[in-house]
Amino acid sequence: MATRKSSSSYGEASIQVLTGLEPVKQRPGMYTRTQNPLQIVQEIIDNAADEALVGFGSKIIVTLHTDDSVSVEDDGRGIPFGAHPEEGELVLEIVFTRLHAGGKFSKDKGSAYTFSGGLHGVGASVTNALSKRFDVIVWRDGKVADISFSHGDVIRAPTIREANSRVDKKSGTRITTWPDSKYFDSINVPQSELRRLLRSKAVLLPGIEVVLIIEETGEQQSWKYGNGLRSYLLEGLAGYDMLIPLFEDERYAESSCITNTMFAKGEGASWVVAWVEEGPLLRESYVNLIPTPAGGTHEFGLRDGLFRALKSFIEIHNLRLKGVKVLAEDVFARVSFVLSAKVLDPQFQGQIKEQLNNRDVVRLISSLVRLSLELWLNRNVEHGRKLAELVIQRAQARTCVVQKVGKRKSCSVAILPGKLVDCESRDVTRNELFLVEGDSAGGSAKMGRDKEFQAILPLRGKILNTWETTRDRLFENNEVYNIAVAIGVNPHANNDVLDLSNMRYGKICILADADVDGLHIQVLLLTLFFRHFPQLIKRGHVYVARPPLFRVDTPARGKNPSKKLYALDESELKAIVDKLRKDSVPGAAWTISRFKGLGEMNSNQLWDTTMNPDIRRLIPVQLGCLDFDATIERMTMLVGKGEVAARRAWLEDKSNEVQGTI
Known part of the structure; x- marks a missing residue:
C-alpha cells in the first residue's frame, strides 16, 4: 500500500506558475x-x-x-x-x-x-x-x-x-x-x-x-493539381470501377439558399464523392486545409446530406420496398470521398486538431450537400436509380441478418428489468443502451431518443462501489443486476472466454449530470465495468456521453429565428459569445443559462445535444498508458475502501498533472 512521504508539504510555495514556453516543455503531450x-x-x-x-x-x-x-x-x-x-x-x-x-x-x-x-x-x-x-x-x-x-x-x-x-x-x-x-x-x-x-x-x-x-x-x-479533389480521389481509387460518375461540387454560405446569421459568408465546403461496389474505401476530410483523420461534424454533415437526398429520390420515384427501411449507413457504406470544409471559427478536439466539433457545421454541410445531390440525381435519373438499387440491396441484406439474429435469440427467455425502455431494432452492432441518472432524466431521454435503436435504463441514485465486491455477491445490488441483465453479458474476469451471444447493445453509454455527483456516478459505473466487465471496455463497447453545461438563447433578427446554442464547457461558451459579438448581436440580447442536471433539459434538448449520433459527444472508454495489472493497482488506490491515506497522498503529489476530466 502506498504511504504518505514524511517530507512532503503543501503550502503557498508549492504553487508553480509556468510562463513563456515552459508549459509545453513540461507537458509536450498536451x-x-x-x-x-x-x-x-x-x-x-x-x-x-x-x-x-x-x-x-x-x-x-x-x-x-x-x-x-x-x-x-x-x-x-x-x-x-x-x-x-x-x-x-x-x-x-x-x-x-x-x-x-x-x-x-x-x-x-x-x-x-x-x-x-x-x-x-x-x-x-x-x-x-x-x-x-x-x-x-x-x-x-x-x-x-x-x-x-x-x-x-x-x-x-x-x-x-x-x-x-x-x-x-x-x-x-x-x-x-x-x-x-x-x-x-x-x-x-x-x-x-x-x-x-x-x-x-x-x-x-x-x-x-x-x-x-x-x-x-x-x-x-x-x-500541383489544377483539379485537386477530383484528381486525388481518382488516384486513390485507381483500378476500381465506380458505380456511377463522381458526384462533386462546392457550395458556400450566401452563394446558395443558406441564410443564417450563424453561418458567415464563405463558410461551406467542396467535395468529391464516389460509390464503389468493391475494393478499399478512401475517406479524407479537411477543415481550412487541416487534416481531420478522426472526422467530426463536417463528415457527419456530408453523410446526412447524402442520406437525405437519396432518401428523397427513392420516395419521389416510388422505389421503396415494403418492409425495408433505408438507413444512413446503407447509403454511406460504399462511399469514398474527399471533403474540404471552410469554417470561420473551427473548434477542434485537442491541439492536434484531429476532429472537428462545431455542431452547426452538421446542418450547414448537410444542407449544402443535400441540395446539390438532389439536383444532380434529378438531372441524372438513371444514375440515381442505379445508386438507389445498390442502397436498397444493402438495406435488404442488413434486414435479413437482423431478422436471423432476432429469431435465434427469441428461443431463449430473458426477463428484462422493468425500468428498461427497450429499442425496436435487433441489430446489436447499431443498438445503444443509455444508463441514465434518475427517473427525471430517464423520462426526458425516453421521449428524446430514437426508439428504433436507442434504449434507456434509468438508475436509482448512486450504484454500489463494486471494486471489492465478489462476483457471487454482485447481484445482491438491484441496480447492478439490472445493468447486467439489460446488457445480456455475465460478469467476467479479464482472461475469461467471453460469450457475447446474448449481448443486446453494441454501445453502452453512461449518461450522467455534468456536475460533481454526476462525475461520481460515472466513476462508480466505470469501476463496475472495469472490474467485472473488463472485456466490454477492451472491445470498445463502453462510452461516456457528455451533456452540455451551458445554453445560450439568442434573439430573432430579421428573417432569422431565435436560437438555442449549447456549450460543453467554458471554452465553447466563449467561442459562441465571440461569434455573436462578431455578428454584431448586442450583449444584452442574449442570455446564458447553466444546466444543473439532465432533468432540467426537455426531450428535444437532450436529443439535440447528447443523443443525436451526428452531433453528440460520445467518448469511448479505453485503457490508458498503463498495462492491465498496473491499471488494477492504480484503480485499487483510487477506489479501494482502505486506501484513503494513499489516495490523499497521490492527489497531493499528482494533482498538478491532471489534464482534464471525463
Whole structure:
C-alpha cells in the first residue's frame, strides 16, 4: 500500500506558475504527438498553407536535411518583424516565444486571415519549444530579417538588412527546425506520412506547387493539381470501377439558399464523392486545409446530406420496398470521398486538431450537400436509380441478418428489468443502451431518443462501489443486476472466454449530470465495468456521453429565428459569445443559462445535444498508458475502501498533472 512521504508539504510555495514556453516543455503531450516530430513540422507547413489559402504565395518547399533538421519555405507575405505597437518587442520574437500570440484570432473583414487552420497562436511556438534549434528568415518590404532560437529561447538576436534583389526573394518565410530527441520516441519524420500530408495540401490548394526535397538521397518530388479533389480521389481509387460518375461540387454560405446569421459568408465546403461496389474505401476530410483523420461534424454533415437526398429520390420515384427501411449507413457504406470544409471559427478536439466539433457545421454541410445531390440525381435519373438499387440491396441484406439474429435469440427467455425502455431494432452492432441518472432524466431521454435503436435504463441514485465486491455477491445490488441483465453479458474476469451471444447493445453509454455527483456516478459505473466487465471496455463497447453545461438563447433578427446554442464547457461558451459579438448581436440580447442536471433539459434538448449520433459527444472508454495489472493497482488506490491515506497522498503529489476530466 502506498504511504504518505514524511517530507512532503503543501503550502503557498508549492504553487508553480509556468510562463513563456515552459508549459509545453513540461507537458509536450498536451500540445503535440510525441511519437515523432511530424506534428510540429506540420504546424509550420500549415502556416505556409494558410498564406496560400488567403491568396498569397504560389509555392511551398519542404526539405529534409542530412543533419535531421527540416525546413519549410514559402513565398507568402512574410511574418512582420517590426515592433509590436502595444508590447514594444519585435513581432518576430513574440510569435515564436509566447503561447497565444498570432495573427489568426480576428476573423473580421479586413483581418490578415479570414479562414485559417491556425487558431490559437500556439502551433509554431510549440515547434520552437520542442526544438534544439529553430531558425527563421523572413523576406518582406524590401528587407531581410533573421533570428535563431534554442529550446524556445533567443540565442541570436534579430538582424534586419536591406534585400539584395539579385539573390533575395521578394517576400516569404523560411523556418528550419531541429527537433529535440528528448521529447520524441523517434527523431525521424516518417516520410510516407509527410508525402501524404504534402500531397493533400497541393490537392486542397489548386494551382499551388508543393515540393519535397530529401538531401540524403537527392530526391525531389513535387505536387500541383489544377483539379485537386477530383484528381486525388481518382488516384486513390485507381483500378476500381465506380458505380456511377463522381458526384462533386462546392457550395458556400450566401452563394446558395443558406441564410443564417450563424453561418458567415464563405463558410461551406467542396467535395468529391464516389460509390464503389468493391475494393478499399478512401475517406479524407479537411477543415481550412487541416487534416481531420478522426472526422467530426463536417463528415457527419456530408453523410446526412447524402442520406437525405437519396432518401428523397427513392420516395419521389416510388422505389421503396415494403418492409425495408433505408438507413444512413446503407447509403454511406460504399462511399469514398474527399471533403474540404471552410469554417470561420473551427473548434477542434485537442491541439492536434484531429476532429472537428462545431455542431452547426452538421446542418450547414448537410444542407449544402443535400441540395446539390438532389439536383444532380434529378438531372441524372438513371444514375440515381442505379445508386438507389445498390442502397436498397444493402438495406435488404442488413434486414435479413437482423431478422436471423432476432429469431435465434427469441428461443431463449430473458426477463428484462422493468425500468428498461427497450429499442425496436435487433441489430446489436447499431443498438445503444443509455444508463441514465434518475427517473427525471430517464423520462426526458425516453421521449428524446430514437426508439428504433436507442434504449434507456434509468438508475436509482448512486450504484454500489463494486471494486471489492465478489462476483457471487454482485447481484445482491438491484441496480447492478439490472445493468447486467439489460446488457445480456455475465460478469467476467479479464482472461475469461467471453460469450457475447446474448449481448443486446453494441454501445453502452453512461449518461450522467455534468456536475460533481454526476462525475461520481460515472466513476462508480466505470469501476463496475472495469472490474467485472473488463472485456466490454477492451472491445470498445463502453462510452461516456457528455451533456452540455451551458445554453445560450439568442434573439430573432430579421428573417432569422431565435436560437438555442449549447456549450460543453467554458471554452465553447466563449467561442459562441465571440461569434455573436462578431455578428454584431448586442450583449444584452442574449442570455446564458447553466444546466444543473439532465432533468432540467426537455426531450428535444437532450436529443439535440447528447443523443443525436451526428452531433453528440460520445467518448469511448479505453485503457490508458498503463498495462492491465498496473491499471488494477492504480484503480485499487483510487477506489479501494482502505486506501484513503494513499489516495490523499497521490492527489497531493499528482494533482498538478491532471489534464482534464471525463
